[in-house]
Amino acid sequence: MSFIEAAGLTKTYTPRGSKPVHALDGLDLAVPQGTVTALLGPNGAGKTTTVKVLTTLIRPDSGSARIGGIDVLAHPQQIRPIIGVSGQYAAVDEYLTGFENLDMVGRLYHLGAKQSRIRAQELITLFDLEEAKNRPVKGFSGGMRRRIDLAGALVTRPQVLFLDEPTTGLDPRSRLGMWDVINSLVGQGTTVLLTTQYLEEADQLADSISVIDDGKVIAEGTSDELKASIGGQRIEITLVDPGDSSAAVEVLRRFGNSEPSVGGEGRELTVDAAHAPEALQHVLAELGARGIRLFDAGMRRPTLDDVFLRLTGHVATEDDAPALQTQGRH
Amino acid sequence: MTTTTTTTTAATTTRAAASPIADWFSDGWITTRRNLIKIKRVPDILVFTTLQPIMFVLLFTYVYAGVINIPGSSYTEFIMAGIFAQTIVFGSTYSGSAMAQDLKVGIIDRFRTLPMSPSAVLIGRTNGDLFINAVSLAVMMTTGLIVGWRIRSTPLEAIGAVALLLLFAYAFSWVMAYIGMTVRSPEVINNVSFLILFPLTFISNAFVPSETLPTPLRVFAEFNPVSALVQAARHLFGNIPPGAPVADNWVQRNPELTVIIGIIVLLVVFVPLAIRKFDRVSSR
Numbered sequence: 001m002s003f004i005e006a007a008g009l010t011k012t013y014t015p016r017g018s019k020p021v022h023a024l025d026g027l028d029l030a031v032p033q034g035t036v037t038a039l040l041g042p043n044g045a046g047k048t049t050t051v052k053v054l055t056t057l058i059r060p061d062s063g064s065a066r067i068g069g070i071d072v073l074a075h076p077q078q079i080r081p082i083i084g085v086s087g088q089y090a091a092v093d094e095y096l097t098g099f100e101n102l103d104m105v106g107r108l109y110h111l112g113a114k115q116s117r118i119r120a121q122e123l124i125t126l127f128d129l130e131e132a133k134n135r136p137v138k139g140f141s142g143g144m145r146r147r148i149d150l151a152g153a154l155v156t157r158p159q160v161l162f163l164d165e166p167t168t169g170l171d172p173r174s175r176l177g178m179w180d181v182i183n184s185l186v187g188q189g190t191t192v193l194l195t196t197q198y199l200e201e202a203d204q205l206a207d208s209i210s211v212i213d214d215g216k217v218i219a220e221g222t223s224d225e226l227k228a229s230i231g232g233q234r235i236e237i238t239l240v241d242p243g244d245s246s247a248a249v250e251v252l253r254r255f256g257n258s259e260p261s262v263g264g265e266g267r268e269l270t271v272d273a274a275h276a277p278e279a280l281q282h283v284l285a286e287l288g289a290r291g292i293r294l295f296d297a298g299m300r301r302p303t304l305d306d307v308f309l310r311l312t313g314h315v316a317t318e319d320d321a322p323a324l325q326t327q328g329r330h
Numbered sequence: 331m332t333t334t335t336t337t338t339t340a341a342t343t344t345r346a347a348a349s350p351i352a353d354w355f356s357d358g359w360i361t362t363r364r365n366l367i368k369i370k371r372v373p374d375i376l377v378f379t380t381l382q383p384i385m386f387v388l389l390f391t392y393v394y395a396g397v398i399n400i401p402g403s404s405y406t407e408f409i410m411a412g413i414f415a416q417t418i419v420f421g422s423t424y425s426g427s428a429m430a431q432d433l434k435v436g437i438i439d440r441f442r443t444l445p446m447s448p449s450a451v452l453i454g455r456t457n458g459d460l461f462i463n464a465v466s467l468a469v470m471m472t473t474g475l476i477v478g479w480r481i482r483s484t485p486l487e488a489i490g491a492v493a494l495l496l497l498f499a500y501a502f503s504w505v506m507a508y509i510g511m512t513v514r515s516p517e518v519i520n521n522v523s524f525l526i527l528f529p530l531t532f533i534s535n536a537f538v539p540s541e542t543l544p545t546p547l548r549v550f551a552e553f554n555p556v557s558a559l560v561q562a563a564r565h566l567f568g569n570i571p572p573g574a575p576v577a578d579n580w581v582q583r584n585p586e587l588t589v590i591i592g593i594i595v596l597l598v599v600f601v602p603l604a605i606r607k608f609d610r611v612s613s614r
Contacts, residue, residue, distance in 0.1 A: 052439075052612060055443045056442070056443060057439055057442055057443065057612040058610075058612050059610075077445060080443055080444060080445035081445040083443065085439070085440070085443045087436055087439055087440070087613075088436075089435065089436040089613065090436070091435070091436040091437045091438075091439055091440035091613075092437065092440075093364060093368075093437055094435070095367060095368040095371045095372060096364065096367060096368075100367065104360055104363075104364060105440070105444065107356065107357075107360045108357060108360055108361075108441070108444045108445075108446040108450070109444060109445060109446075110348065110353055110356070110445065110446075136371055149440075152440065
């Protein structure tokens with residue numbers, strides 16, 4: 001039996017003056033104990049709404065959710081002691097120091113004064129927060145705040161950890177640091193549900209991935225299973241002259257196994273290929289014969305980007321830069 | 331980041347279960363402490379709560395004292411209860427902007443996922459206002475005594491006046507906390523509270539005797555809860571000269587009782603409303 005189970009969750013918001021938004025549209029989810037599951041999807045797919053339902057913050061319009069056999073909707077007060085939550089926006093008190101923030105969370109988990117202080121100090125050491133220990137959080141970077149927030153989620157050593165876009169808005173270096181932290185946690189057997197819009201992040205951290213779009217899970221499996229589900233390898237070429245685009249598409253269509261996709265202003269072309277090395281040889285020979293100049297050419301295994309594109313017909317993110325903190329409610 | 335090795339598999343370490351009442355007190359104290367630390371770290375709150383009342387006392391005493399004539403009393407004596415009431419009613423708006431701010435930055439979501447009492451954050455917040463108001467009332471009373479205001483009643487009555495002022499503002503903090511969670515924008519809250527509180531405090535007997543107002547304003551002023559508060563404070567501090575005219579209605583003749591009823595009604599309505607709201611609200 002799964003530790004986190006959700007079935008048929010629906011939630012509809014009606015923003016003033018616009019059409020209803022189906023944030024959740026019959027979402028099912030099962031996370032086995034001690035595993036890491038990633039909810040992967042673009043902004044507005046329903047990731048945060050799912051986490052909010054499971055962490056007792058909002059009630060769904062219909063559906064059911066259980067964590068460790070406890071009904072989340074009927075007994076939110078029994079769920080709260082066993083979960084840890086780190087949100088998309090570092091939920092720390094800016095005017096308190098790092099230590100005071102963690103100590104306060106411990107007290108509110110009812111650990112008692114002494115235990116709360118001991119645990120706060122342990123987490124300060126563990127998360128390398130000495131610098132922020134005795135200074136108000138206000139002056140610290142986003143990465144530091146996220147670490148304090150994540151530490152706050154771990155104050156009670158929760159059985160289940162929810163991480164909602166743990167690295168959104170972080171610079172690449174902080175993101176790698178956060179991945180280290182999360183990886184070490186999941187090594188300890190904590191059940192983790194994390195959401196991300198970064199395919200690479202799901203690939204790095206999760207045992208299993210649920211791809212969600214428009215409030216529903218549209219595919220599930222390990223990273224490898226998802227990649228395998230869309231077939232073999234890819235041939236990718238980059239043209240020098242975008243004017244050669246249509247001729248090159250014709251060549252790829254002849255030797256590949258799918259309709260070629262075109263990006264990068266007509267210069268980057270990709271096609272599926274069942275026998276990629278052989279197909280690549282043919283493609284290169286034919287392009288050479290036609291005098292089409294190449295900037296780059298190669299084979300690669302499918303990425304989760306390809307999976308997402310195949311499943312939803314659109315890409316997960318416009319760019320892979322850290323997203324700005326301007327997302328709407330979802 | 332250094333290499334991190336956790337012991338997260340260990341079972342949840344909880345202290346031996348305490349009674350729900352003890353937890354409730356503890357939660358309320360922890361959230362109150364959070365707000366007191368904030369007052370310490372954000373000097374402008376403390377400056378605003380101490381300097382602004384001093385400024386008001388001095389402005390009203392020296393600017394208007396010459397033009398407004400209160401029969402049988404001095405304007406300084408008359409005005410002081412009005413300044414007290416206005417300042418601390420404004421002081422209770424911090425709860426509104428603070429709750430909106432907590433929602434905006436997402437810390438409400440953190441609190442709501444903790445196994446704490448759902449009323450604790452609101453109790454801590456309104457206690458914070460109570461502290462700020464107590465400080466500013468002490469500052470105003472001291473300044474008032476320096477510029478010639480006198481308490482002409484028994485110490486018990488004076489304590490009653492202070493208690494009514496602080497309790498009314500405390501009840502009003504719950505109203506503002508509720509509005510803050512509903513409006514959700516700290517900036518809007520500030521504007522809204524100015525729009526509500528300026529008329530409420532100025533169209534009252536706080537700064538001028540209500541009989542001097544044109545009829546529609548006079549009627550509003552006489553039934554305005556702030557007027558009852560001012561009248562009660564004035565009465566309990568002994569600042570109403572003997573024989574001064576009292577508007578002929580129950581509210582003005584029984585200001586203390588009116589204020590007590592007002593405090594009870596505000597608390598009975600808005601404490602449950604605010605807690606219910608807190609239990610449903612979530613950032614963004």
